[in-house]
Amino acid sequence: MAEHKIKPSIPRNSLIWLLIAQVLVILPLLWHVPLWIIGLWLVCAAWRIQVFRMRMQFPKAIVKVAMMVSAAFAVYLSRGSLVGLDAGVALLLTAFVLKLVELRSKRDALVLIYLGFFTVVTSYLFDDSILAAGYSLLSVTALLAALVGLQQTVLTGRPGKTVTQAAAILLQAIPVALLLFLFFPRLDPLWVLPAPKDKGVTGISDHMSPGDIAELSQSSELVFRASFTGEIPTQNQLYWRALTLPYFDGRTWHMQNMTSDLLAPEWQAQGDMLEYSVIMQPSSRTWLYSLAVSQTEQKDIRLMNDFRLQHNTPIHRTYLYQARAWPEALAEPKLSPEKYRFYLQLPHKVNPQARAWAQQLRQSYPDDESLVRAVLRTFNQGEYFYTLKPPRLGKHSVDEFLFATQTGFCEHYSSSMTFVLRAAGIPARVVTGYQGGEVNRAENYVQVRQYDAHSWVEYWRLGFGWHRVDPTFQVAPERIEQGLQEALRGESLNTGLLSPLSYRHINWINQLRISWDTLNYTWQKNVLGYQAERQKNWLKGLLGEISWQRIGVGLVITIALLFALISLWLFKPWQTRLSETQRLLKQFERLLAKRQYKREPAEGLRAFQARIQADLSPPQRMALDAFVHSYEQNEYANVPVPAVQLKQQLQTLRHSLAGR
Amino acid sequence: MLRQLENCLHAVNQVLLGKEHQVRMAMACLLARGHLLIEDLPGMGKTTLSHALAQVLGLSYQRVQFTSDLLPGDILGTSVFERNTGQFVFHPGPIFTQLLLADEINRATPKSQSALLEAMEERQVTIEGSTRPLPEPFFVIATQNPICQSGTFALPESQLDRFLMRLSLGYPNAEAERALLTRAITKRQAASLTQQIEKDELLKAQTQVSEVKVSDALVSYILRLVEATRTNAQFVYGLSPRGGLALLSAAKAWAFLAGRDYVIPEDVQSVLPQVVAHRLAHSAAGTGATDSTAVQWLLNEVAVF
Structure with a gap:
């Protein structure tokens, strides 16, 4: 071994x-x-x-x-x-x-x-x-x-x-x-990091059946924060669109990928423009949240055919993007026959009552817009209720909801309205996303959580394009204007005992929560958001036209300056400024050290003199004694000795030592 | 005046052979208005030293042998009823003297020890409600035997602090011992020493010692020394402010004896072992070596400037 x-x-x-x-x-x-x-x-x-x-x-x-x-x-x-x-x-x-x-x-x-x-x-x-x-x-x-x-x-x-x-x-x-x-230069990663598995469990998904969004609203997880360059629009303007769900199988609305999805949609900017930026939490999905109709200059984001923004890879880490939106834009004034048919799609043999009602409406209102208004009026004036816990629905879900239970969450309203509109021959689709959000006045941003999830309806008219209508607004306008908490006063949101969101009514907890959120927002915006692009802009402002050489030189200079500052702080040269006599003493010690007579730090001058005297010749002894005496007088006897005299005595000693 | 003091030292050195440094130290202690603790084996000349000092300085001299049955009254004095006058009359104890030798102080009970130590500190005695001042100058030389500790009451640190210096005479060198044996100096000879200095002169010297100049640079050195005892790991606890003051006044007296009216670091270094050693804790109890090595460390390591 x-x-x-x-x-x-x-x-x-x-x-x-x-x-x-x-x-x-x-x-x-x-x-x-x-x-x-x-x-x-x-x-x-x-x-x-x-x-x-x-x-x-x-x-x-x-x-x-x-x-x-x-x-x-x-x-x-x-x-x-x-x-x-x-x-x-x-x-x-x-x-x-x-x-x-x-x-x-x-x-x-x-x-x-x-x-x-x-x-x-x-x-x-x-x-x-x-x-x-x-x-x-x-x-x-x-x-x-x-x-x-x-x-x-x-x-x-x-x-x-x-x-x-x-x-x-x-x-x-x-x-x-x-x-x-x-x-430090932000380099592109050499490889793509795999995403953690257990992320993106909650959030808007690519399909919607009754109860899905109600379930989502049990979560208070943060989805994204958005800040606006100007004023934050009112709550009822904040329809954050994520997806459109055009395909209905009788129970569930699905997203359907079409080749035309990738074609840029036809639209014209109209009215006021909003400029905003969004910092979104990882969702493991490709879709982003935007106000219709949005445009962005970021290369990895594209505007899809249904006016949603999509990123080219799933979002696995906090992501920041900027966009401009025209809420009053004219969206797709013309629809191809193929797409027209597509947005009228309905499954056979389900919801006969709703179909019959649609036919009835059609006869009374030949005009599309008045028909839509009639449907909304029904929701508004009928005995419809807004609740997080709607009863379960059977096979003919729209029929059961419209004519029997009449209680539901936003997905029930948007789903049945879309069904009725399609049955009446109006192209329509369900849009899912988030509505509203909590405004943080201090930092001027909106924060949107999972319980802000929402779905609404878009219908299409020739020449006017897609229009947003929100049936939930007819039933529970406070949901749109003040948020879910207000709309569901009776039913508590299951945010958990430990969540600060459960204590919104206690003012200081709420303040604390908002400050904490502000801090997080600042962190995300300024630390995590400080990526290649922003670094480049910032450096441009600082150094003018940038090149890596310049940055390198700048880095070296700044670090050198920093070390200089640290060493100044450590050694404090201004504090060890010696008096004239002390400087002369140092010279004296150096002079004798050259002759191998080294004074120990704890040795007094007299003791030192006594120690080395034996080796010296009489004139040297005298010169030494003269200096030591003068120094002693000056330092200990409070008898000031002019520095010139000390200097002279040191000179004499130097000469006598040299002459040995 | 300095010459007279030198004469005194010379005279004492005639009877206590080969102990010039210790004698000078004792003198410095007296001049600094301190008290002296001599720690040594029996027969090393403790009594001779104190007796001789009293003689040459012309001081009244008393000696108290401390025993375990000694009572405070035996030192301070008591009131005795006089039948003639029908009154209590105070009979002053041996403490009412100028130089007191408290022999084997650690043999007495703490009660008696503290009676003496309080008088040393206050320089007055309060008995039965009336305060009586002690004579000027008042100088106590206490002795204790470092071995044979059975049946003794060791002085606690707080009491040790009352002594300005602790001295050890040690064995004389061979030459001095030879002279001692051949010349057969006896106690009687010590008693025959003559006074070398007037009392007024001695008091004046004491005043002058307190006026010796101390520069900022020297105070810095003392501060460094004190700081070192408080921060360095080999000391269990540091020097008290009283210790620092004691060091300074002893150094002043030493400088005065050297004929200077200002203190230099060498003065401090000379008195440092005697002033500081008994005030610092033994970092390893029982081994007498530790405190002297610690003091040596102070002398070797603490920068003068």
Whole structure:
């Protein structure tokens, strides 16, 4: 057996911080990895601690291999794969944890710490909010403390001191981090990161059956925030369109992809223009939220044939886009016969009553617009109710809703109205998206949550194009004007006891919630939103025409300036300005040091003089004594001696020493 | 005046051989209006030193042998009923003297010890409601035996602090010992020393010592020393402000004895071991070596300028 070299063991201090750092690093990832990792960590940590206490041995190679293989297998079992983001992170974490049991030397600890830093970065893939960023500072501090502890001796036994040092290091790094954040070129990623699996569970989907949106409104999750260049339009103008659902199968409205989808729609800008930008949360979908009719100059976004905006890849991370909208635009004044037929599509043999009612309406109102108004009037004046918990509907859902239950959520109203309009021969479609949103006055933006989900109707008239009508408005106008909370006073939204949204009526909680949201918005807008384009603009304003050389030079200069400032602050040259006599004393000491007479810091001048006197010739002794005496008089006897005299005596001493 | 003091030192050195430094230190302690604790084995000349000092300075001298049954009244004095007058008359104790030798102070009970130590600090005695001032100058030399500790009451740190200096005489060198043996100096000889200085002169010297000049640079050095005792790990606790004051006044006296009217760092360094050692905690209890190494560390490491 080969002889083991004795390697420096890992200090207790470092081990403690390493374990704490591991917990901190793993904690935010627990929602995304199998939970047995906790057990694995406990076993490995206990094992390593027992090794430290010399109660156990490090595992043998065969045990290590077995642990590794079984851990990988376990990841495969719980994630169904070994590749992909979730499985990859799980695998990384198991490696991070398993490394504990072979933590022998400093080198191993270093590997573990660097792995920890990498793992901290992976947690940003799941969550890049301000809280997550703040939290990661905590994990990084702990990792740094482990790194600091590793450099200390085994005798240093104060973990508190170590972490203060680590925190100080981190604080010092902040200016450099800020600089790099501002100036470091934003490079396009070399590969596309896979999306986390469990994202985009909630949100508007590509089909809608009765009850879908009501279910969505149980969630208070943030969907997007939008800010306007000018005034924020009134609530009843904020129809954030996501999708149109043209195909009805008797129960569910579906999105249907047509080749014509990709053709740019025909439209003319009219009326006022709104300029807005949206920061949307990841949805794992390609569609964006826009006010009709919107236009954007971003290359990766296109305006689809049904006037929705679509991104060319699914949105997996917070995404910012800017657009302009013309709410009064003339949208598609002409419809091709094929599309005309398409928007009249209805399944056979369902909802006979609704069809009959449509025929009846048609006869009474030959004009399309008055027919639409008649339908809306029915909703307004009939015994229709708006509720989150409508009764279940059977096969003829529209019939049952219109003539029997008469209670429903927005999807019931939009779905039945579209059905009736189509049955009466008017091209119509269901539009889903979000309506309204909470206005944050402080930062002038609207924040839209899942419970703002909504669906409404668009119908088409020759020459006038698509028109938006909202049957829900007829039943519950407060829903449109004040939001869902107001419309459903009786029914509580299931936001949960812990959610601040449940306490809207308590003023200070509400204020706190709004301030917190403002902070998040600022974070997303200014930190996460600071990407290549904005960086370029900002730098252009700062440096004029930009080139990478200029940025490089700028970066180097700023960092150099920063270090200069730090060193000034550390060494404080203005504080060590010496008095004339002290400067002369320094010269005196240098002069004698050249002759190998070095004064110890704790040695008084007299003692020094006494020590070296024996080696000197009488004139030298006299010169030395004269200087020492004058200095002593000046420093200790409060008898000011002119600097000239000291200088002279020093000169004499120099000469006498040189003449030896 | 300095010459007279030098004469005094010279005279004492005639009976206490080879202890020039310690004698000078004792003198400095007296001039700084402090009290002296001598810690040494029996027969090292503690009594000789105190007796000789009293003689040459012309001070009245009393000696109290501290024992475990010594009562405070035995030191301070008591009131005795006189039948003739029918009144209580105060009989002053041995403390009413100019130089008091408190021999083996750690043999007495804490009660008696504190009676003495309070008088040292206050320079007056309060008995039965009336306050009586002690004579000027008032100088206490206490001795204690560092070994044979059974049945003793060691002075606590707070009491040790009352002594300006703690001195150890130590064995004489071979030459001095030879002279001691051949010349056979006796206690009687010590008693025959003559007064070298007038009392007024001595008091004046004490005043002059307090007027010795101290520059900012020197105060900075003392502050650095004090700071070092408070921050360095080898000291359990640092020097008290009283300790710093003591260091300064001892250094003044030392400078005065050297014929200077200002203090230089070397003065501070000279008195540092005697002034500071007994005020700092033993970082490892029981080993007498630690405090002297700690003081040596102060001397070697704390920058003068």
